[in-house]
Amino acid sequence: QVQLVESGGGLVQAGGSLRLSCAASGRNLSSYGMGWFRQAPGTEREFVAAISARGSIIYYANSVKGRFTISRDNDKNMAYLQMISLKPEDTAVYHCAVARTMYGGKLTDYNYWGQGTQVTVSS
Secondary structure, three states: OOEEEEEOOEEEEOOOOEEEEEEEEOOOOOOOOEEEEEEOOOOOOEEEEEEOOOOOOEEEOOOOOOOEEEEEEOOOOEEEEEEOOOOHHHOEEEEEEEEOOOOOOOHHHEEEEOOOEEEEEEO
């Protein structure tokens, strides 16, 4: 069983930065894609960024491209999401997830999820 724990969320002013971390346990994740998703109140969970097992494929939602950077450290079983130039519309609970295979490009490609960390961006 894979367990994922996110951290690094918080309250930040517009234009600020945060770095989210995702710590995984229960399985070596070096053969699986990882992703970040977010969900604001009253909305569906949406894709933010994905990275393949070895980090060779990275993809971002258009809304965060150029501002967010996904990365991973397979030796530490960790994934990260560096966020800069944050906007109020980035406010959401951010979840990390593990894909069923080496890469996941959409929500249904993922089968393990963390509880999430709240990111609030004030204007």
